[in-house]
Amino acid sequence: xxxxxxxxxxxxxxxxxxxxxxxxxxxxxxxxxxxxxxxxxxxxxxxxxx
Numbered sequence: 322x323x324x325x326x327x328x329x330x331x332x333x334x335x336x337x338x339x340x341x342x343x344x345x346x347x348x349x350x351x352x353x354x355x356x357x358x359x360x361x362x363x364x365x366x367x368x369x370x371x
Contacts, residue, residue: 327360 331354 328361331357 335350335354
């Protein structure tokens with residue numbers, strides 16, 4: 322529950338800071354966030370979706 326809340330915090334952090342970033346920079350940060358999110362989910366579930 323807490324880790325999921327942290328993911329939501331990071332998601333809104335990226336949304337609120339989108340105005341100050343270029344599209345490429347945002348895509349980089351979004352890709353990093355998705356990678357972190359997947360690495361967190363992999364710890365809880367054994368099966369990963371492509």
